[in-house]
Amino acid sequence: EAQVTQNPRYLITVTGKKLTVTCSQNMNHEYMSWYRQDPGLGLRQIYYSMNVEVTDKGDVPEGYKVSRKEKRNFPLILESPSPNQTSLYFCASSLNANLAGGSTDTQYFGPGTRLTVL
Amino acid sequence: DQQVKQNSPSLSVQEGRISILNCDYTNSMFDYFLWYKKYPAEGPTFLISISSIKDKNEDGRFTVFLNKSAKHLSLHIVPSQPGDSAVYFCAASRYNNAGNMLTFGGGTRLMVKP
Numbered sequence: 001e002a003q004v005t006q007n008p009r010y011l012i013t014v015t016g017k018k019l020t021v022t023c024s025q026n027m028n029h030e031y032m033s034w035y036r037q038d039p040g041l042g043l044r045q046i047y048y049s050m051n052v053e054v055t056d057k058g059d060v061p062e063g064y065k066v067s068r069k070e071k072r073n074f075p076l077i078l079e080s081p082s083p084n085q086t087s088l089y090f091c092a093s094s095l096n097a098n099l100a101g102g103s104t105d106t107q108y109f110g111p112g113t114r115l116t117v118l
Numbered sequence: 119d120q121q122v123k124q125n126s127p128s129l130s131v132q133e134g135r136i137s138i139l140n141c142d143y144t145n146s147m148f149d150y151f152l153w154y155k156k157y158p159a160e161g162p163t164f165l166i167s168i169s170s171i172k173d174k175n176e177d178g179r180f181t182v183f184l185n186k187s188a189k190h191l192s193l194h195i196v197p198s199q200p201g202d203s204a205v206y207f208c209a210a211s212r213y214n215n216a217g218n219m220l221t222f223g224g225g226t227r228l229m230v231k232p
Contacts, residue, residue, distance in 0.1 A: 004161070039224075109162045110161050111160055112160070
């Protein structure tokens with residue numbers, strides 16, 4: 001089954017304790033990205049990756065790191081989490097960066113990771 | 119400053135009637151507009167999109183209308199079904215040197231009552 005998986009699905013942690021949220025896709029997609037969803041603000045892009053070893057900042061990259069060492073995996077790293085990073089996080093992948101919708105340009109989202117930083 | 123806005127956080131509609139979800143944007147450089155649907159505890163799923171050079175796109179019960187002069191788009195669902203109850207996100211796509219980036223609105227929660 002074609003899918004994007006994220007782990008963990010739920011996480012409660014404390015300020016300053018490094019954490020990693022994993023993301024994996026099995027569709028051989030080149031483009032992957034991370035979003036955070038906050039009430040009233042919709043989804044905002046944190047980082048994206050065009051392909052292996054190619055990553056770039058989205059709209060809200062502060063406090064986050066990513067890596068893309070393999071095509072299928074795109075982990076999100078919070079080196080020193082703070083309470084303002086409490087949010088719902090989504091990983092997404094698509095065949096390429098032409099995010100125009102339609103059968104080949106669609107982004108597929110993971111189920112989300114709800115992170116609480118105390 | 120939000121470039122894509124959904125001013126109605128929620129909408130309640132009777133089953134069988136029309137649901138109209140609205141979205142406004144400010145950046146005239148957007149070249150595609152998309153609607154995503156999100157159920158609780160799941161990620162968003164793509165629903166329908168429209169190119170900025172068109173004014174209407176239809177897919178079954180779902181139709182998206184684009185009014186470029188007003189920088190406004192809407193999603194019509196006819197007839198509405200209880201299974202359509204979800205949060206709907208409007209998104210706009212613009213091309214930069216890294217490909218297309220999506221900017222999302224804040225979402226509208228649709229409740230379809232049986």
